[in-house]
Amino acid sequence: MSFPKNFYLGGATAANQYEGGWNEGGRGPAMTDVTTGATKDTPRYGTYRNADGTTGKMSMFGGTLPEGAEYACLDGYFYPNHIGTDFYHHYKEDIALFAQMGFKMFRMSISWPRIYPNGNDKKPNQEGLDFYRSVFEELHKYGIEPLVTISHYDDPLYMEEKLGGWQNRETNGLYEKYCHSIFEEYKDLVKYLRH
Structure with missing residues (x-):
């Protein structure tokens, strides 16, 4: 059996469930980290x-x-989300396995607190930006198209604790800033983004 050329066979994950590295690379805490x-x-x-x-x-x-x-x-x-499947440390091996399985697309999410550790930081965390750039480059190396979820239940804990989460309009502005940062940073590597 063969699939049409434009059929994307792949898999899906969520950063808060599989990524691990919860307190590495400048990442701030998320609600799932205290769950x-x-x-x-x-x-x-x-x-x-x-x-x-x-x-x-x-x-x-x-x-x-x-x-x-x-x-x-x-x-x-x-706290299972602290480790997940440790994609943070093993993404190159994992992506090579995806390619062996014939993946053409990989749906993944970006951990917002890896980009903005508190959500209200003045600048994005460069280590976080570099991590995802490396992941996207590795996917492209194997001909795998990234499909990126902007936020998958992985908001910075600061916003929940200090701002009251999405009930506070300030959170909306911080989300807009986060989106703008990742759109600009990965415009050359990611065609498909979703919330």
């Missing part, structure tokens, strides 16, 4: 530290951060 692993009997929780130093956890769906608390990674919890 615990789950089992069939235990849901995922967001973990936090209160102003008095005590710690706690809350439901990821409908939970409310206590007043004065800050999200935090705590001892004794497993």
Whole structure:
């Protein structure tokens, strides 16, 4: 069986689930970085530290951060998004495997806090920009077209904690700045972008 020439066989991932390198290369924390692993009997929780130093956890769906608390990674919890599949350190090997499988397209997302660690930074994080440039160049080396999701549940934690997330209009302006930065940076490497 053969596919038409313009048929894109590929795969898809999300940075917050597979990338790893959660605190490397200048990347700032995201909500998923303070989200615990789950089992069939235990849901995922967001973990936090209160102003008095005590710690706690809350439901990821409908939970409310206590007043004065800050999200935090705590001892004794497993945070699966910290490692993912470690694409951050192994993307060249992974992309070579994609090519062996016949991928013609790879849908991936960019980690917003890897580009703007806090979301409101004056300039983008150059290490983050360089990382994704290297990923896109590696994909093209194997004839794989990147299809990039701008944001996939991977917003800078600062915006959730200090701005209240998307309920604050300032977040919209920060998102616009982030989009402009990646559009400009990767205009020569990425044809397909989506939100």
